[in-house]
Amino acid sequence: MATINNNRFGELTGWNQITINILGRDVVGIKSLSYSDEWPTEVAYGAGAMPVGKARKNYKAKCEIELLWEEVQAIQSALAGGLRIQQLQFDVIVQYEYGSEFYKDIVRNCNFNESVRDLKQGEGEIWCKMPITCISVDWNVK
Template sequence: MNALPLINGQQHSWSSIEVRMLDNIVTGITSVNYDDSVMKENHYGAGDLPVHRGRGKYEAKASITLYNYEVEAILAALPRGKRLQDVPAFDVVVSYLDDTNDIITHVVRNCEFNTNSRGISQGDTKIEVSFDLICSHIEWN
C-alpha cells in the first residue's frame, strides 16, 4: 500500500477502466459490479468462546449496466431464434490503468445472462439495461 499522498495526479477512476466481454472491448457500459464471499461460521464447544471456525461455500456475484445498443449488438450476433440467456459463458475482464501505468486486472469468470428486460420512461435520453450475471469465480489480479 502506498503511504505517500497523491499530489497532482489521480488514482484509478472510471476513465481508466477497460471492460472486455465476448472478446470485444465494451464501450457502451455504464456500470460493472462484482464481489465474492466465503461463508464462515464460528463453532462453539466448552465455554462461551469459539473453539474453531468452519468454512462453507464460495460465492461470486456480478452485474453490469449496458446501453441498449450494446445489448442489441450482442443479440444480433446470435443465431436466429437465440436469446440473450443462450449466450455461451464468457469472462468479464476489468483492467485499471493507474498513473504509473501499472495495469491491475480482475477477471469475472464464466458469466452468463439470467434475464433480458427493458425499462424505458418518458423523458429518457438514453436506454440503459442492467443485468445480474451468474458467474463461477473472480480472479483478483
Template sequence: MATPTVVNKFGTMQGWNSITVNMLGRDVEGITQLKYTDTVTKENVKGGGLYPVGRSVTDYEAEASITLYKEEADALRASLPKGKRIQDIASFDITVDYAKPDGVITRDRIRNCEFTNDGVEVSQGDGTIATEYTLIVSHIEYNVI
C-alpha cells in the first residue's frame, strides 16, 4: 500500500480568526490589523584579508501599529477624562494570543506601548471607517507562554 502524501504537514494553519488581542485590560474586537516587528542591526566587521573577521551587533529597534474601527477608537476616547487625547494614555502592554486548533496557545507581548497619532481618514463609498494608529514601543517579547 502506498504511503499517503501529506499536503500540509502543519495541519490547520493559524489565521486572523485564531488571534486575540488584549489592550488596556480588554480583548479588542474592533480591530482590522496589527503589525509588530523588531530588528537588531548586525554588520560584518572587516579586518585583514578578504573575509570579515567578526560581526558587530548594535541597535535594537521595535515598531508596532494597530488599525481600529472608528467605533473602537471612539470607545477608547470615551473612557478618557474630558480634554485628554489617546496620545495622553500612559504606556501599556498589548498581548497577542495565537490559538491553534489543538488548544495550544502561544503569546507575544508588545511592551510599553503609547499612541503617537490620532485622526480619521474616510472616503466616499467607504462602508466602514478604520484608522491605523502608530505605536511607540520599547520591545517585543515573543513566545512568552
C-alpha cells in the first residue's frame, strides 16, 4: 500500500520569514506589502470571426505598503531638508527565507504617490497606507 505524503512542502514561508528593505534599511514597522505586475495579451482579429494572432499591451507594475507612522518618520528623517517623501526614489527589496534557501524580488524605481495618515479613535498605533508608483518587478533575483 502506498503512503500518501500530505506534507509536500515542509514548513511553509510566512510573514516572519520575510525581510523588506528600503534605502538599505530593513523595514520593521510594516503591516502589509502588496506588489504585482501584468503584461496583458489580447487577441487580434482580421477577416472572419476567428482571431488571427495575439498582441501584447503595455507592461504595468503596482505596489502598495502599509507602514507605522514611526517608520514613515524614519524614512522622512533621512531626506534632505525641504524634500517631500514623494520625491524619494528607491527600490523595495523583498527577501523570502525557505528552509536554508533565500529568494529575492525587487520592486524597481519606486516613489510614494501619497503621504497618508489614517487616524482612528481607540487605536494604539497609526498606520500609513502608502501607494507606490514603480517601474517593474524583478522576480526571483539571484
